[in-house]
Every structure is written in C-alpha cells, then in structure tokens.
Amino acid sequence: MDRLTVRIWRGDAAGGAFAAYEVAARENQTVLDVVSEIQREQEPALAYRFACRVGMCGSCAMEVNGRARWTCRTHVRRVARPGEALTLRPLPHLPVIRDLATDMAPFFDKWARAMGSFQPKDAPDGAVPEDFAVVPPGSKARREADAGIECIGCGVCHASCDVVAWNPDYLGPAALNRAWTLVNDVRDGAQAARLAAVSGDAGCHSCHSTQSCTERCPKGLDPSSAIAGLKRRLFWDALLGRRG
Amino acid sequence: MRGQLHLWVAQRLTAAFLAVAVAVHLVTIIIAVRGGLSAADILARTRGSEAWLLFYAGFALAAGLHAAIGLRAIAAEWLGWRGRGLDLLWLGLGLATALFGIRAAWGLYHA
Structure with a gap:
C-alpha cells in the first residue's frame, strides 16, 4: 500500500x-x-x-x-x-x-469585546419578557441576521485573516460577524454600545475586504459582507450624527 | 474609537470627492496642453476665479487628508506605529500637505 x-x-x-x-x-x-x-x-x-x-x-x-x-x-x-x-x-x-x-481563549475574548451576546431590550435585568417579539422572517434585518447566524466559532476565518496578523487586537471576522447578527436583532437593546465596541482600528474599520474569511469559512458564511454592513451602518450614523 | 471612526469616514468622503476631482483635474490638464494654452493663458483663466480657487483648495485639502490617513493605516499595519500621538502627527502632516496645495491655488487666484 x-x-x-x-x-x-x-x-x-x-x-x-x-x-x-x-x-x-x-x-x-x-x-x-x-x-x-x-x-x-x-x-x-x-x-x-x-x-x-x-x-x-x-x-x-x-x-x-x-x-x-x-x-x-x-x-x-x-x-x-x-x-x-x-x-x-x-x-x-x-x-x-x-x-x-x-488556546482559543483570545478568540472568544474578542467575541465578548465585540458584545457578541444578546442583550434583551424588554427585560434588561434578564427577566423573561411579557410577550414574544414579532420578527417577520422576510424582513431585511431578519435576513441579514440569518445570513451570519450559523457560525460555530471554529476560528478558521480568524486564522485566515491578514488584518489579525498585522494587528492582534483586531476583533476579526467571527466576532464582527456575530456583532452584525445582533445589530440586526430588533429585540436587542445594546445597539449603541455594540456599535461603539466594533468601531475603530481594532474593529470593522481595519478590514480591507480581501475576503479570505468568506473564501475559507467552512460553513459558507460571508463575514466580509457582515463587516461591510457594520461599516455602512457606522458611516451613516457618523454622517447623520446618529448615536447607535 | 470615535476619533478612529471619524478618520475612516473622512477618508471615504475625501475619496468620493477625489474620484470626481482627479478626473476634472486630468481632463483640464489634457485640454490645456492639447489646446496649446500658454502659462499666461492659464493664469488669465484662474486669476480672480473663485470657482477654480474653491475647486483646487478643496482638492488639496482632500488629497492631503486622504493620503495622511492612508499612510497612517499602512504605518500601523506594516511598522506597528500606533497611538494617539502618532495620529496627531499624521493629521498635522495631512494638513501641512494640504496647506502647500491651498497656497498654490491661492497663488493662481491672486497672481
């Protein structure tokens, strides 16, 4: 053999x-x-x-x-x-x-830094909301969230990203993709803080859109587009003076 | 982080302006050269023209800021030069470059 x-x-x-x-x-x-x-x-x-x-x-x-x-x-x-x-x-x-x-800890620390956990709008103290939120499956925000929600946190995109190599503080594609799904979650109440957390040199603004993350994601997700979405959102927020 | 966001926004806005301005600039040069305009002819057109002054002052400001913000990113990624002090240095460098251009535009206006 x-x-x-x-x-x-x-x-x-x-x-x-x-x-x-x-x-x-x-x-x-x-x-x-x-x-x-x-x-x-x-x-x-x-x-x-x-x-x-x-x-x-x-x-x-x-x-x-x-x-x-x-x-x-x-x-x-x-x-x-x-x-x-x-x-x-x-x-x-x-x-x-x-x-x-x-050691995957730094990778998941970046998810925490990007505020990658759901912060309920209705029940900030963690209590169960009184009623279900209605999120139409066809709505734009729901479709944007759907596109990135299947991430299982394997770290392949983070390992494939040149910007992470240049700047170890850079949050990376997975954390930013996760943040974008939550920015599009109408039930979430921490938008201003999350957008502030993902902005700047360690955040979405360092991305060069070379799309290695999208190319290599084993789940076929598109973190590059998620990051572009964050940039677009922050651009108009800054230009129009909106805060989150 | 808001400062970094604003630098990024400034770079996108100046890029959008420069996309148009560079085209206008190049077409103007080609027309001037191929049309056989002399330096005196060109000065006659720019002297006292607020439109050209405004256009080229804007061009110089956009180019200076755009280049400095770009160099800042390259220096951060390739040389590891990061920090608030360096940001101010890049901003100063961008404005200084812009000032040279604006002085030239003023010269054409005032000649």
Whole structure:
C-alpha cells in the first residue's frame, strides 16, 4: 500500500519543530483520520483537539498545507496529490498550548469585546419578557441576521485573516460577524454600545475586504459582507450624527 | 474609537470627492496642453476665479487628508506605529500637505 508522509508541528508556546510520520495512504481518509491514526499508533503524546468528527463542533481546525481548515471535513486527496506530503500546523494567530492544540481563549475574548451576546431590550435585568417579539422572517434585518447566524466559532476565518496578523487586537471576522447578527436583532437593546465596541482600528474599520474569511469559512458564511454592513451602518450614523 | 471612526469616514468622503476631482483635474490638464494654452493663458483663466480657487483648495485639502490617513493605516499595519500621538502627527502632516496645495491655488487666484 502507498504511504503518506505527514509533517506535524510539535512544540509549545516556547517554540517547536516539524516531526515527520508515515501512515498508509488510503482511498478515503480525512486529515483528522490521519492525525488520529498517528496519535493512536505512533505518537501517543501528540496533542490535538476534536469532538464531533462531522463538522458540527468546530474544534478540529488546523492549518493544513498552508490553509486553515476543519480537518474532519477535509479529505487528504483534496489537499495533497498522490505522493505529496501533508503539513499540519496549529491554527495561526492563536497561542499554542501544545502541538496542534491552540488556546482559543483570545478568540472568544474578542467575541465578548465585540458584545457578541444578546442583550434583551424588554427585560434588561434578564427577566423573561411579557410577550414574544414579532420578527417577520422576510424582513431585511431578519435576513441579514440569518445570513451570519450559523457560525460555530471554529476560528478558521480568524486564522485566515491578514488584518489579525498585522494587528492582534483586531476583533476579526467571527466576532464582527456575530456583532452584525445582533445589530440586526430588533429585540436587542445594546445597539449603541455594540456599535461603539466594533468601531475603530481594532474593529470593522481595519478590514480591507480581501475576503479570505468568506473564501475559507467552512460553513459558507460571508463575514466580509457582515463587516461591510457594520461599516455602512457606522458611516451613516457618523454622517447623520446618529448615536447607535 | 470615535476619533478612529471619524478618520475612516473622512477618508471615504475625501475619496468620493477625489474620484470626481482627479478626473476634472486630468481632463483640464489634457485640454490645456492639447489646446496649446500658454502659462499666461492659464493664469488669465484662474486669476480672480473663485470657482477654480474653491475647486483646487478643496482638492488639496482632500488629497492631503486622504493620503495622511492612508499612510497612517499602512504605518500601523506594516511598522506597528500606533497611538494617539502618532495620529496627531499624521493629521498635522495631512494638513501641512494640504496647506502647500491651498497656497498654490491661492497663488493662481491672486497672481
């Protein structure tokens, strides 16, 4: 049987280097299958992360041959020609814990900084509102929110974003996409504060619209358009003197 | 952060103005050159013309601010130059550049 060479970055926050492994090259195998095989058969100390194996949880993202991807949904033959090696690194732009496992905390801290949590308008103290809010499914705001709501927070867009590389404080596509879904949530009562939080150099205004996030999102979402929406909203707010 | 938002808005507005102004500027140059206008002919048209003064003063102000805000972003991304002090420096640089242009426009008006 043909062999597949896999180069895996091994190390921790202090640094590391690539180690090479060989596994059987099978007709149907995902990158995650390969990593699991190496961990079980050859390198029990190899650190990596996964949970669902079917593209629902978003925890297995790594850099595969130069691109951030979900390893569970990436067939080896899609990223490496026969005889070509696989090169795996931890997800870029995040601190490495060990080997292929990154610390996702800074990524989710940015969601918090972008006010990515729902703030009920009717019940600011967290109480249940008296009545259901009516949100017509066909309304413009609802459709804008729908477009970005399926994000599962895998960090692929954040890892693919040049602006994050240039400015580690930049909130990044996922957090800004999340903020845009909430800006379009008519039930939310924290619009002014949220728009202030996502504005400026660390926010949507640093985006160059190069759209790597949209290109690489495994869910097919379009954070680039969400960021453009935030910019548009803030532009007219600033021009017309509106505050949120 | 509001300051950063306003810089961004200023850059978009100046870009929109410059898109038109640069076209007018280039067409005017081509017409002047191909029409064989001498420096004296051109001065005769710009002298005392508030329209040309206003157009070129606006052009210089937009170009100065637009360029400085753009350089600020490049310096932040490529050199890591960030901060309030540097923002004021870029703003000063933009206004200084604009002032040179406005002085030239005034020269044409007042010549």
